[in-house]
Structures are given as structure tokens and as C-alpha cells.
Amino acid sequence: MRTPVSGPIPFLVLALSAAAFPALAAEPYRVTPSDLHLEYLRPARLSYLVYMHGGPGTGVRRAVLSSFEVAQETVDGRPAWVITHHWEDADGTMHTARTVHAATDVATLSQESTWVRSGKRMSSSVVPAEGRGIA
Amino acid sequence: MNWHSDLTLLPLLPYEKGGTLRIRLFDVGMPAPMDVDYTVLGERTLVGGDGRTYDCWLVETDSGSPGTGAFQRFWIDKASRVVVKEEDTFNGQYRSKYLLAVPAEVEFPLSPPANGTQG
Numbered sequence: 001m002r003t004p005v006s007g008p009i010p011f012l013v014l015a016l017s018a019a020a021f022p023a024l025a026a027e028p029y030r031v032t033p034s035d036l037h038l039e040y041l042r043p044a045r046l047s048y049l050v051y052m053h054g055g056p057g058t059g060v061r062r063a064v065l066s067s068f069e070v071a072q073e074t075v076d077g078r079p080a081w082v083i084t085h086h087w088e089d090a091d092g093t094m095h096t097a098r099t100v101h102a103a104t105d106v107a108t109l110s111q112e113s114t115w116v117r118s119g120k121r122m123s124s125s126v127v128p129a130e131g132r133g134i135a
Numbered sequence: 136m137n138w139h140s141d142l143t144l145l146p147l148l149p150y151e152k153g154g155t156l157r158i159r160l161f162d163v164g165m166p167a168p169m170d171v172d173y174t175v176l177g178e179r180t181l182v183g184g185d186g187r188t189y190d191c192w193l194v195e196t197d198s199g200s201p202g203t204g205a206f207q208r209f210w211i212d213k214a215s216r217v218v219v220k221e222e223d224t225f226n227g228q229y230r231s232k233y234l235l236a237v238p239a240e241v242e243f244p245l246s247p248p249a250n251g252t253q254g
Contacts, residue, residue, distance in 0.1 A: 028157035028172050029149075036147040040216035047239040048142070048221075048232045055229065065239055066232070070143055083140050099140055106144055108137040111163065124163050135163070 033105035041081055041106075044070045050087075064089045072103070075110075079103035085113075092116070138162035142232075145209065146216040150175050150192045160199070171199040179210055181219060185236060189219050198223075 050064040068085040075082065080100050087095035097113035107128075114123045126133040136144055138160045148156050153175050161168040173196045181189040191210040198207050207223035221232040 026154050028155040029152055031148055031156050031158045035149045036144075037149065037216060038147060040147060041143075045238040045240070046142075046217070047235045047237075049235060050230065050232045052225065052228045052230050061228075067239055068143070083143055085139075097139060099137060101137070101140065101144075106136065106140075106147070108140075108161075111137065111139065113139070113163065126163055133163070 033107075036106065038103075038106065041070065043072055046070075062089065064094065073100075075100050078109070080109060081106065136160050138165075142218050142221075145173070145194075146211045146218055148173060150194060150211065169199045171196055173209075176208075181210060183236065190214065191219065 045067070046069075047065060047067040050066050052061045053059065064087050066085070066087045068083055071082045071084070073080055073082045080103050083097075083099045083101065085095060085097040085099075086093065094116050095114065097111060099111040099113075100109040101107065102109055108126075109129065110125075110127045112123070112125045114121060116122075122135070124133070124135040136158055139162050141160075148158065150156070155172050155174040157170050157172050159168050160171045173194050176193045176195050179191045179193045181191060183189065189210070189212045191212055194209045194211060196207050197203070198205055205224050208221065209218050210220040211217070212219050217234065218232075219234045223230050
């Protein structure tokens with residue numbers, strides 16, 4: 001049977017834990033736009049294979065080819081990064097989106113997107129700075 | 136930050152600081168922006184089929200839903216700041232995302248059959 005521990009030992013254990021696992025003990029660091037490594041943004045075209053599964057051997061479901069392009073453009077006179085998504089599943093195009101980010105801090109300037117789910121098409125358009133959004 | 140652009144923008148976070156990074160995220164359909172924490176769990180090395188080595192940060196988030204058991208994990212290549220692999224739970228299943236070595240683009244579009252029918 002273990003003897004109940006009292007006194008300074010629990011505090012010592014806590015202190016050692018904090019030292020060994022700073023990620024668990026420390027307060028989260030609040031990321032600001034100036035922290036972002038914008039220098040790594042570059043024009044690119046990328047594709048991801050996306051699918052659902054329950055683990056090895058359980059089968060693959062709802063496979064989606066998710067492609068997007070990152071482009072440097074001037075939008076409404078402002079330098080911007082434009083990300084254009086195109087997702088395709090077994091039935092065809094299921095999602096498209098065009099998101100315009102300010103080059104200075106990647107704030108969202110606008111976003112237009114379309115989803116197709118169960119044969120129904122849904123679209124949205126947002127311009128945060130104008131407080132405008134249509135879905 | 137726009138959640139919809141996460142595969143492009145999340146790799147830009149200062150993971151070199153380690154620990155947990157908190158960022159305010161928003162996506163269309165959400166009632167309001169929310170704080171989401173991303174914790175650097177450690178480092179991983181992935182080796183591609185072409186032999187290329189990806190030295191990655193392994194980053195985990197509960198997607199702003201602590202206590203639900205939901206998670207999202209990202210393998211972010213340090214050199215390129217590109218997500219090469221992602222795993223999350225979605226509706227009680229895994230959802231996996233893998234970066235393809237080259238973009239999936241058709242260079243030579245399929246020509247329509249000469250007689251107008253498909254075989």
C-alpha cells in the first residue's frame with residue numbers, strides 16, 4: 001500500500017513536470033500577424049488526397065482530390081495572395097473557393113465559395129472589411 | 136486568420152517557438168471567430184517514395200473543441216513550410232490528407248470519341 005504523500009514533494013513533482021513539459025505548463029503564445037513567416041508564401045499548385053477511414057484494413061471512403069493554387073496578384077490595387085480551391089469527388093466538382101488575402105498580414109479581403117452536397121449547390125460570398133456576406 | 140486556408144497559412148505560424156500557439160480563426164458559417172490552440176508535439180521525419188526526406192514539426196489541435204476527443208494533427212515540413220500530411224477525426228472516423236508529390240493536373244485532355252459515344 002502506498003503511503004500518502006504530503007509536504008513539499010508534490011510541489012517538487014509539479015515543478016519538475018513544468019520543467020520537463022513546458023508546452024503543457026506554459027500559457028499559450030498568442031500569435032500576431034507579425035509572427036507569421038510570410039516569407040515562405042510562394043506561388044504554388046498543390047494537390048492532396050483526402051479520404052475517410054476507420055484505420056488500417058477498414059476500407060477507404062469518400063475519397064476527394066483537393067487541389068489548390070496559391071498566386072500572387074494585385075486585387076483592387078492591393079498586393080494580395082489568392083488561394084483558389086478545387087475539390088473533386090466521385091461525382092464531380094464538390095467545392096470551389098477563391099479567397100483573397102492581404103499580402104501584408106494574410107487578412108481575408110474576400111472569399112467566394114461553392115459547395116455541392118447531395119446534389120444541392122450552395123454558394124457564399126464574404127467581404128469582411130465591408131461586413132458583407134451572402135450565403 | 137481564415138480557417139478555410141489552413142493548409143496554406145497554418146504552416147506560417149512560429150512553430151520554432153515550441154509549446155502552444157493560440158490563433159484566432161474564422162470560417163464562413165461560424166457565428167463568430169474563435170481562439171484555437173496548436174501545440175507542437177515534437178518532430179517527425181517522413182521519407183517519401185522518391186527518397187526525399189521531410190523533417191517536420193508534428194502539430195496538434197483540438198480545433199477549439201477541448202474535451203470532445205476531436206483532434207487534428209499536421210506534419211509540417213520545416214524547410215518548405217508545407218503540410219505534407221494531416222490526420223483528424225471527423226464523424227467518428229479518421230480523415231487523412233496526403234500531399235501528392237506533383238499536382239494532379241491533366242496535361243492532355245481526353246478527346247471526345249469520334250462517333251460521339253463512349254466505350
